[in-house]
Each structure stands twice: as structure tokens, then as C-alpha cells.
Amino acid sequence: MKAAAAAVQATAPGTPTVGYYNDKCNGSVEGIVRETVKAALNADLTKGAALVRLFFHDCFVRGCDGSVLLDPTYANPYPEKTSGANIGLRGFDVIDAIKANLESACPSTVSCADILAFAARDASGYLSKGGIDYAVPAGRLNGVVSSAADAERNLPGSTFDVATLISNFAAKGFTPEELVIVSGAHSIGRAHCSSFRDRLSSPSGEINPYFRDNILAKDCDAGPADPTVENNIRDQNATALGNLTSYVVPARGGASLDNSYYVNSLNSVVLFHSDWAIVGSNATRRHVHEYADNGTLWNLDFADALVKLAMPPGSTAEIRKTCRATNY
Ligand code: HEM
Structure with a gap:
């Protein structure tokens, strides 16, 4: 394609x-x-x-x-x-x-x-x-x-373990490698604290403790109920990052959708349990390393995975006049 x-x-x-x-x-x-x-x-x-x-x-x-x-x-x-x-x-x-x-x-x-x-x-x-x-x-x-x-x-749910993620994606025809590839979309965007609140009490082996306590927990305690936090540590307020700045992959040429997600995963500075989980399995970990090392390859494989995602035609009922409502 x-x-x-x-x-x-x-x-x-x-x-x-x-x-x-x-x-x-x-x-x-x-x-x-x-x-x-x-x-x-x-x-x-x-x-x-x-x-x-x-x-x-x-x-x-x-x-x-x-x-x-x-x-x-x-x-x-x-x-x-x-x-x-x-x-x-x-x-x-x-x-x-x-x-x-x-x-x-x-x-x-x-x-x-x-x-x-x-x-x-x-x-x-x-x-x-x-x-x-x-x-x-x-x-x-x-x-x-x-x-x-x-x-x-x-x-898929953000608290899924790797086996559940793999079977959720397999049900749609995606391999464990493709699960890893599409998860790289979490290099952009944001999430509500309720989507990763479980991570605020995860053990240090699963999440960088400074990231957990000084960034995520603080952001989630501040402001309105269920605030949102940037998916990518790179997009956090620089002054909050403290000793984590060494993990931050600079946005190459200003591009934000990139392979930085994989570098973050290997450093345990990702938001969701599901993000962390794909580093913890033999079926997926080597692909996390592969894409952390090769951003160009990830760009190409992400494009292929989105084409695959686009293939199921779904229903064939109508062309809507407005996207928010059926015609009749
Ligand atoms: C692997 C399983 C996945 C899980 C468990 C998951 C879960 C989530 C959750 C919980 C959020 C935050 C929602 C919120 O709290 O507001 C989120 C955000 C996001 N996800 Fe995923 N996701 C998965 C895969 C994907 C895939 C395959 C893509 C695209 C190809 C994707 C793209 C995004 C993007 C771009 C955002 C940020 C959206 C925004 O800023 O509005 N995710 N995801």
C-alpha cells in the first residue's frame, strides 16, 4: 500500500x-x-x-x-x-x-x-x-x-494485561507485532486520570516512581475532577520533569507522532497499564526495542497498520447527510 x-x-x-x-x-x-x-x-x-x-x-x-x-x-x-x-x-x-x-x-x-x-x-x-x-x-x-x-x-481497556491485549487485537486479525505498532499512537494526545489511576499505586518495577509520584499523582490531584494529562512525557511541562528530562526524546523536526512512545515504554514512563504491559511479554518486547531503535521503520509499519485497520468496510447501509445522524 x-x-x-x-x-x-x-x-x-x-x-x-x-x-x-x-x-x-x-x-x-x-x-x-x-x-x-x-x-x-x-x-x-x-x-x-x-x-x-x-x-x-x-x-x-x-x-x-x-x-x-x-x-x-x-x-x-x-x-x-x-x-x-x-x-x-x-x-x-x-x-x-x-x-x-x-x-x-x-x-x-x-x-x-x-x-x-x-x-x-x-x-x-x-x-x-x-x-x-x-x-x-x-x-x-x-x-x-x-x-x-x-x-x-x-x-481494549487501559488496565488490560498483555495476554488480553493480544487476544483483543487477534480478534480483529492483528498480530502481537501490529499491537505494538499501533500502540505507538500514544506518542500523541492526552488521557483522563481515571484512565490510569491504577498506575498511581503501581510498584516501581512497573512505573518510574518519580513520574508516578511527582508528575502523574500531582497532576491528577490538581484542578478539576478527572483532569487530563499528556500521553507523552515529552509534552509535559518541562519544569515538572526534574531528573526525567534525560528520558525525554526531543521531537525530531517538531514531529510529535513518532517512535518516542517505545523509548518511553522501555524507561517505564508511559501512562497506561496496557502501555507498560506490552514491554513485559516476550511476544511483544522485542518489537518495542525494534521500534525504539528505528523511527523510520515505525513510520512505514504504522502506515501499513492503519491501512489494515481501514479495511473492514463495516455496514453498507447509506451515505449520511450528516455524520451525527442516520438519514431516516
Ligand atoms: C492497545 C490498546 C489501547 C488502549 C488500551 C488504549 C487506551 C486509551 C485510553 C484509555 C486513552 C485515554 C482516553 C481518555 O482518558 O481520555 C487513549 C488515548 C488515545 N489513544 Fe489509545 N488505546 C489503545 C490503542 C490505541 C490505538 C490502536 C490508537 C490509534 C491507532 C490509539 C490512539 C490514541 C490516541 C491518539 C489517544 C489520545 C486521544 C486524544 O488526545 O484525544 N490508541 N487510548
Whole structure:
């Protein structure tokens, strides 16, 4: 997929294909998405992480069908986005802006599931300073079903141990190595303290004690209930870091989506139990070392993993007029 074939590939009907929109909307679809994502990230860089996570959470539940975008209704008060597993999910405003721009250029042409897939690619490209780039297979339709219970059943939990993570990803066709690769997305974004509160009492063998007590515990005690903390120690306030500055991988060329997550993992300065857990197993540890040592390889393999994530077409019901509601 890295070769980014421009032509539509011959595949089975219903399978997303590269170049699907080339002959639609005057070939402007991917450009409209890219420009809208760029404007959104120029205004608020943190929206990039939000878009990458939205895409993952869409595709892991019922395939990539835009089901994560549906708002609660009288008939369906608990869609996916109301699930505890979707705590902190954001970036819906960016998807709305992309959809509005596409609807005005060519109504009822581009599905919200495809918008999510393009937006995640474009956000990854922006945040990696072009290091991550790939052709996105497209042509999905949107589902009309969205259930919080489905999200709870399918999405991985931050307190999972490595065996549970491996089987959660295996259920979607991902290898332990691919689990390691996609986890590198935690080099960006932020998390609520409730998502890693268990780590505040984890033993020193599982988390750097200075990081635990002087950074995470302090941040979580301060301010509002359940505040958010940066996923990557690199993005913490420099004065708070104390003796941890030696672990901080500088953002190369300002790119923030990079392999620094793996260096953090090896130094026990990652947020979630699940992040720490993948260092603790033979099936995954060697890949953590591999990607800590080779950022270029990680960029390429992350791109391939996102293409794989984008492949399940999910439901084939409709092209929504707005991403937050089904057409009828
Ligand atoms: C391996 C299993 C995974 C677990 C257990 C997990 C768990 C979490 C949790 C708990 C949060 C913080 C939510 C909050 O408290 O607000 C989070 C944030 C995030 N996750 Fe994951 N995640 C996993 C895999 C992934 C994958 C595969 C991706 C993308 C390819 C991803 C991308 C992100 C991003 C970008 C954020 C930050 C979002 C933001 O700033 O809005 N995660 N994840």
C-alpha cells in the first residue's frame, strides 16, 4: 500500500479501493479533507490525536462504518460515543467541518466512514511532518447501528494485561507485532486520570516512581475532577520533569507522532497499564526495542497498520447527510 497506487484496484465488490473518489466530485474529495484537517490542526494541534483515535474506535467496533459518530436519539439513547470505553473521544467538530465542506462540493457522495479514514491519514501525516503517508482505500458506506455495549465489548481497556491485549487485537486479525505498532499512537494526545489511576499505586518495577509520584499523582490531584494529562512525557511541562528530562526524546523536526512512545515504554514512563504491559511479554518486547531503535521503520509499519485497520468496510447501509445522524 505504501506505493500509493493512484488507480482504482480491481477487488471484490464492497472492498474499499484506493482512488475510489478519483472520478467523483471532480477528483477534489481527498484534497477537501486534507485542507480541512490542516486548517483544524493549525487552529488546535491537539485535534490531530483526536482524529487518529476516532478512526481506531470506529473501525474496532462493527468495522469502519462511522458508527462512532452517531449522536444519542430518543430511539437509540446509548450509541457508541456514550460508552465508558470512549471516554475523552473528541474531534467530532472536525468531522462535521469536513462533511459540511464535502456536502457543499458534492452532496451525498462521501461517506462519514471514509472521511474518518482520510482524516486519520492526514492528521498522522501532519503530526509526523510527512513521515507517515499512505494511500487510503475508500468506498465504504455508513452503518445505521451504534451501541455503547458493542464499544465496551470490542475496545481494549487501559488496565488490560498483555495476554488480553493480544487476544483483543487477534480478534480483529492483528498480530502481537501490529499491537505494538499501533500502540505507538500514544506518542500523541492526552488521557483522563481515571484512565490510569491504577498506575498511581503501581510498584516501581512497573512505573518510574518519580513520574508516578511527582508528575502523574500531582497532576491528577490538581484542578478539576478527572483532569487530563499528556500521553507523552515529552509534552509535559518541562519544569515538572526534574531528573526525567534525560528520558525525554526531543521531537525530531517538531514531529510529535513518532517512535518516542517505545523509548518511553522501555524507561517505564508511559501512562497506561496496557502501555507498560506490552514491554513485559516476550511476544511483544522485542518489537518495542525494534521500534525504539528505528523511527523510520515505525513510520512505514504504522502506515501499513492503519491501512489494515481501514479495511473492514463495516455496514453498507447509506451515505449520511450528516455524520451525527442516520438519514431516516
Ligand atoms: C492497545 C490498546 C489501547 C488502549 C488500551 C488504549 C487506551 C486509551 C485510553 C484509555 C486513552 C485515554 C482516553 C481518555 O482518558 O481520555 C487513549 C488515548 C488515545 N489513544 Fe489509545 N488505546 C489503545 C490503542 C490505541 C490505538 C490502536 C490508537 C490509534 C491507532 C490509539 C490512539 C490514541 C490516541 C491518539 C489517544 C489520545 C486521544 C486524544 O488526545 O484525544 N490508541 N487510548
